[in-house]
Amino acid sequence: MADQSSNQMWGGRFAAGPDAIMEAINASIAYDQRMAAQDISGSRAHAAMLAAVGVISDSDAEAIGKGLLTVLSEIEGGSFAFSAALEDIHMNVEARLKEIIGEPAGRLHTGRSRNDQVATDFKLWVRDQLDAAETGLLALMRALLGQAEAGANWVMPGFTHLQTAQPVTWGHHMMAYVEMFGRDLSRVRDARARMNECPLGAAALAGTSFPIDRDMTATALGFDRPAANSLDAVSDRDFALEFLSVASICAMHLSRMAEELVIWSSAQFRFVTLSDRFSTGSSIMPQKKNPDAAELIRAKVGRIFGANTALMMVMKGLPLAYSKDMQEDKEQVFDAADNWMLALAAMEGMVRDMTANQAALAAAAGSGFSTATDLADWLVRVPGLPFREAHHVTGALVAMAEKRGCDLPDLGLADMQSVHGDITQDVFGVLGVENSVNSRMSYGGTAPAQVRAQIMRWKERLA
Numbered sequence: 001m002a003d004q005s006s007n008q009m010w011g012g013r014f015a016a017g018p019d020a021i022m023e024a025i026n027a028s029i030a031y032d033q034r035m036a037a038q039d040i041s042g043s044r045a046h047a048a049m050l051a052a053v054g055v056i057s058d059s060d061a062e063a064i065g066k067g068l069l070t071v072l073s074e075i076e077g078g079s080f081a082f083s084a085a086l087e088d089i090h091m092n093v094e095a096r097l098k099e100i101i102g103e104p105a106g107r108l109h110t111g112r113s114r115n116d117q118v119a120t121d122f123k124l125w126v127r128d129q130l131d132a133a134e135t136g137l138l139a140l141m142r143a144l145l146g147q148a149e150a151g152a153n154w155v156m157p158g159f160t161h162l163q164t165a166q167p168v169t170w171g172h173h174m175m176a177y178v179e180m181f182g183r184d185l186s187r188v189r190d191a192r193a194r195m196n197e198c199p200l201g202a203a204a205l206a207g208t209s210f211p212i213d214r215d216m217t218a219t220a221l222g223f224d225r226p227a228a229n230s231l232d233a234v235s236d237r238d239f240a241l242e243f244l245s246v247a248s249i250c251a252m253h254l255s256r257m258a259e260e261l262v263i264w265s266s267a268q269f270r271f272v273t274l275s276d277r278f279s280t281g282s283s284i285m286p287q288k289k290n291p292d293a294a295e296l297i298r299a300k301v302g303r304i305f306g307a308n309t310a311l312m313m314v315m316k317g318l319p320l321a322y323s324k325d326m327q328e329d330k331e332q333v334f335d336a337a338d339n340w341m342l343a344l345a346a347m348e349g350m351v352r353d354m355t356a357n358q359a360a361l362a363a364a365a366g367s368g369f370s371t372a373t374d375l376a377d378w379l380v381r382v383p384g385l386p387f388r389e390a391h392h393v394t395g396a397l398v399a400m401a402e403k404r405g406c407d408l409p410d411l412g413l414a415d416m417q418s419v420h421g422d423i424t425q426d427v428f429g430v431l432g433v434e435n436s437v438n439s440r441m442s443y444g445g446t447a448p449a450q451v452r453a454q455i456m457r458w459k460e461r462l463a
Contacts, residue, residue, distance in 0.1 A: 026324075027084040029092055031331050036075045038124035039089050040068045042117060042200060045220035047108055053211050055111060060104040067101040068093070089121070090114050111210035112203055115234040115322045119199035122330065124221065126243050129337045130192045136344035137185045137250070138462060141178050143352040145462075148174035149455050153448035155433045156271070156361035157370055166373050167365045167433040170356055172446040175454050177257055182458070184250040191246050195239035198223035202233035205321035235321040237311070240333050244308035247340045251304040254343050258294040261350060265291050270360040275353035278346065293346045300339040307332035365433045369398045369408055374430045374439070383422035393420045 044065050051061030071093055074080040086092045091114075098105035151170030158168035198218035201208065207230045214226035227233035264271035278293040310332045314325055372394050379390035396419045401408050409431040416423040429435060440446045444454070 023084060026087060028088045028327050028330070029082050029084055029086065031334060032089045032118075032121075033075075033082055033092070034334060035089055035121045035125050035330075036093065037072065038121040038128075039093055039117070040072045041124065042120045042217075042221060043093070043108060044068050045217045046112060046200060048220065049213050049216045050107070050110055050210075052216060053213050055210050055212070056104075056107045060107055063101045063104045064097070064108050067097045067105065070100055071096050088114070088118075090117055111208045111212045112200065113205075113234070115204050116199045116202040116230075118326075119202070119234050119236070120221070122237075122333075123195060123199065123239055126239055126333065126337075127192060127195065127222075129341070130188050130195075130243065130246075132341055133188050133247070133250070133344065134185065134192075136341060136348065137181050137188065140344060140348040140351065141181050141185070141458070141462060143348050144174050144178045144181070145455055145458060147171075147351060147354075147356070148178070148451065151356055151358070152451045152455065153437075154356065154358050154361055155365040155437055157364045157367070158446070164364070164367060164370050167370050167436045168446040169437050169448055169451055170358075170361060171448065171451040171455070172437075175451060175458075177253070178454075178458055180253045180256075181250070182461075184246065184253060187246045187249065191239070191242045193224075195242065196222075196224045197227040197233075198225070199227050199233035199236070201226060202230035205231055205234050231321045235318070235326075237315055237326060237329050240329055241308070241311055241315065243333060244304070244311060244336055247304050247336050248301075248308045251301045251340060251343060254347050255298045255301045257347065258297040261294040261354070262291050262298070265289075265294075269364070270357050271364070272357065273355045274350060275355075277353060278350045293350055297343045297346055300343045303339050304336045307336035362433070366407065369401065371408055371431045371433060371436050372398055374436045375408060375427065378427055378430045379420070379423070382424070382426065383420075385420075385422075 047056070047061045047064040047068075050056045051058050071080070074096070080092075080096065082092055083095070086095055094105060094108065097108065148171040151174070154170040155167050156170050156173065157164045158166050158173070198214065198221060200217045200221070201212050201214035218224070218226045227236070261272065261274065263269055265274050274289070274291055274294070276289075279289045279291060311329055314328045318325055375397065376387070376390040376394040379385045379393055380387050385393065397408060397411065397416060400415060400419070401411055404411075409428060413423070413425055413428075416427065430439065437446050437448070441450060444450065
């Protein structure tokens with residue numbers, strides 16, 4: 001009767017009782033099998049080093065190396081049978097290696113622990129993802145540069161508070177995102193450089209008494225150097241946290257751009273047309289063309305931010321060195337990496353394929369009294385009004401135009417002089433949107449000449 005009650009308490013999912021529960025909570029093979037290639041690379045480097053320093057024989061190292069390649073081919077070919085009873089990718093690989101080569105497999109784990117092994121595997125995997133992110137960011141930035149170059153002098157409204165502020169150029173707006181993603185690119189490269197120290201050889205936490213050559217394994221695996229402290233090497237997950245932090249900031253940038261594409265592709269704006277490849281239709285409304293890819297990019301941020309927060313919470317209370325809590329580091333990172341790479345690829349495709357509606361951009365650029373600041377600047381520059389007075393005069397003229405249902409350039413000179421007598425006919429030379437954007441020649445400004453200079457600068461940087 002007690003056994004039946006116990007099984008009911010554990011629930012149908014774990015009918016076998018505590019042993020099944022322990023296996024389920026302890027095993028990580030369902031997800032850490034993604035690190036198989038990295039695990040095998042690390043083991044092959046470790047075996048070659050052990051032979052080089054005389055800890056194992058050359059023949060054993062050769063058998064291990066070849067056997068591990070066989071295991072990798074089975075995993076990549078889909079014929080490998082993963083076992084939850086063996087807990088993780090490390091033990092699954094080693095058990096299969098023993099089946100293939102026999103006794104020499106037992107010598108592979110000399111001078112290392114699963115603690116330094118998993119830290120090495122995970123670092124290698126994250127490093128590969130940073131390299132993929134760099135590739136994705138470069139492709140996206142080049143797509144944005146193409147859009148900027150095509151529309152370096154196309155006028156459009158610039159916004160603050162999503163209200164028309166001043167005219168800018170399409171190229172200038174595209175280049176704003178190049179700057180954003182350029183910072184993301186620098187963060188990716190910084191994170192990769194900072195994390196490129198090899199934990200292998202730290203063993204469980206204190207190093208090993210075997211005469212290993214950690215520089216050899218670090219070099220073989222493409223690390224700059226071995227990690228300098230064995231305690232830190234096995235307990236550090238900063239590289240994963242920094243990966244998630246970089247991913248979160250970049251995902252936020254992707255989401256901001258996705259939001260603009262959702263707005264811009266609406267019937268109310270018509271600033272851009274997204275390609276059919278990145279849009280969907282409605283099941284009942286035949287006129288609809290939904291920017292689903294942009295909306296999904298916008299949503300991916302929640303998962304990536306959540307992963308960052310989750311791993312912070314896992315790590316925040318852990319004493320040195322390794323704790324089993326750290327097994328919870330990978331699922332979050334894997335999910336965030338998948339969604340970050342997908343979002344980068346989708347945004348690059350949308351940007352490359354989208355068509356800007358130059359006429360709609362230009363029409364919107366002249367609305368909403370977008371040249372009011374140019375009028376205020378002219379009042380300071382020509383009649384010599386203090387800026388605050390110029391601001392007041394301009395506000396009065398905007399109110400007049402708004403009351404009449406027209407824009408500033410549509411007011412007559414007499415109307416303007418009724419507000420301030422020093423206004424002359426020359427003021428109309430600054431009120432057009434083309435004149436406005438051409439005048440913004442300060443470094444980083446929206447003038448087409450400045451935009452083209454920035455395009456050239458980035459092309460040279462990315463070459």
